[in-house]
Amino acid sequence: MPCPSSNKNTPTHITQINLHHSEAATTQLRKRVEVQHNFITLIQEPWIRAGKVQGLSNTKGKLYYYTQHEQPRACIFTSKNIRAHLLTDYCSRDNCAIKVTDEQGREFVITSTYMPEAEDPPPAELTRLTHYCESEGLEILIGADTNAHHQLWGMDRSNDRGITDSPLCRACMGDEETASHVILHCPAVQEYRVKHLGSPRTLPEITDNIKGLLGFFGELGWLE
Ligand SMILES: [Zn+2]
Known part of the structure; x- marks a missing residue:
């Protein structure tokens, strides 16, 4: 990703977050990014009032979103020094796309996307946008809340998008x-492995421990 900042020595902080329409979360986000020299924040489900995104359009940044819908669910908030403009042809309630120009004059696209559970993903605007980027040879960064759920990520349940x-x-x-990767080596399930299986070094070590295996895979949500 080329650096779009106006200051070569300062990194650009790129964040993706779902604010769940919360005023408090918006305030926290704003306090965090406003101390950063260069930032691009890809937001889903912003705090809305009277059809407008609240809490972010101040003197410290620039706010982009589709204004033709009363309850936009995607927006982008950047520091003022980021050179960008809204790609209105590819924006909708659930998709906010901007084209950014870095200090070398190179262009690339960044989009914030919300994918509601009730609709087939991805949004049509995002599909058209990726086709546009392919045809123009533009790099694209997508920051999305896809509503993909999995118990492994701390959700109450899994859904098809999480599989x-x-x-x-x-x-x-x-x-x-593979079985040996998950049972013996995977770093991401270490906590559950220790809890149910101890610290096995080989698969034969745990073949008698059916209860432990069921507990392990059950807690991962991989028995469904
Ligand atoms: Zn793994």
Whole structure:
């Protein structure tokens, strides 16, 4: 990702967050980013009142969102020194896209996207936007709340979007999801491994421990 900042020596902080329409969360976010010299914040479900995003449009930053809907669910808040403009053709209630120009004059696209559970993802505007970026040779960064749920991520339940057909381990995404990886090595499930299985070094060590295995995979939510 090229640095879009006006100051080469200062990194640009890029954050993605769902604010759940909360005034308090908005205040916390604003306090955090306002001390950063360069920031781009990709927000879903911002705090709204009377059709307008609240709490972010002040002198410290620039706020971008689709204003043709009473309850926009995606917006982008940047520091004032980020050169960008709204890509209105690709914006909607659930998609906010901007084109950023870095100090070398290179352009790239950043989008904040909300994917409601009741609708088939991704939003049509995001699909069109990715086609546009492909045709123009533009890099794109997508910051999304996809509403993908999995118990492994601390959710009460899993949903279809939280289930992947990738061969990579769904917990750490760092290695293939084999039995030995998950049971013996995966760093992301270490806490559950110790709790249910101890610290096994080989698979034969735990083949008698059916109760432990069921507890382990049950807590991961992988028995469903
Ligand atoms: Zn893993």
